[in-house]
Amino acid sequence: NSELQKHIRVSAELPASHDQPVAIAAAGDKPVATIPDGTGNADGLPDRLVRDPEFDQRVQEFRYGTGKARITWAEMLDDEGLPVRQVVFNQHVRLQIFFECFADANLTATYGLFDDKKNSLSSTGFLAVAGRTLDVHTGESWVVEYSVFLPLAEGVYSFQVHLAAPTLQEESPIFIDVVPDAIVFKVERRRPFRVWGEFYLFPE
Numbered sequence: 001n002s003e004l005q006k007h008i009r010v011s012a013e014l015p016a017s018h019d020q021p022v023a024i025a026a027a028g029d030k031p032v033a034t035i036p037d038g039t040g041n042a043d044g045l046p047d048r049l050v051r052d053p054e055f056d057q058r059v060q061e062f063r064y065g066t067g068k069a070r071i072t073w074a075e076m077l078d079d080e081g082l083p084v085r086q087v088v089f090n091q092h093v094r095l096q097i098f099f100e101c102f103a104d105a106n107l108t109a110t111y112g113l114f115d116d117k118k119n120s121l122s123s124t125g126f127l128a129v130a131g132r133t134l135d136v137h138t139g140e141s142w143v144v145e146y147s148v149f150l151p152l153a154e155g156v157y158s159f160q161v162h163l164a165a166p167t168l169q170e171e172s173p174i175f176i177d178v179v180p181d182a183i184v185f186k187v188e189r190r191r192p193f194r195v196w197g198e199f200y201l202f203p204e
Helices: 053-059
Strands: 005-011 069-077 091-101 105-115 120-123 134-136 141-150 155-165 174-187
Touching (some): 069 155, 069 174, 091 105, 105 141
Parallel strands (some): 005 141
Antiparallel strands (some): 069 091, 105 120, 105 134, 105 155, 155 174
């Protein structure tokens, strides 16, 4: 293939006190290394870059960044590997971020979780899980997958996904591609006991 594709999986199981990475990069058209994700394997990751013109059109107005790499698709999957936009309280999902690279860079691929009022509920942060970064090169395509639990009250939520490059400790990261509302989803009312308030994770 002219494009080198890489896969990386991390665990970001909520509501843990912090996200704990368990990821190893794998190169080639398909994973060539076992990437622990709670099941001990890397099965189920896509073997091609996902591009969707409708996704590009929907997020184009609000995305921003330097353009050294570009997010081409973001997806939330259930445990059967099917796309899902409606979940129950504390459901486990897999969040996938697909991107392609137009320049060599050292970057992170991360996410933020927001409610319908745009309050931040949880985030890996622009500097990623435990500060881990990816060395990417021109022509490569990547998919990063997070394993996440969603202990949320009934309502509408969204994932923002972003690529960023770290800078000096006291400076803000360089934003390569930031996509607000990449995934919008609904949480059903918890039964038999309703949760009346949102769960704000990682309070300071």
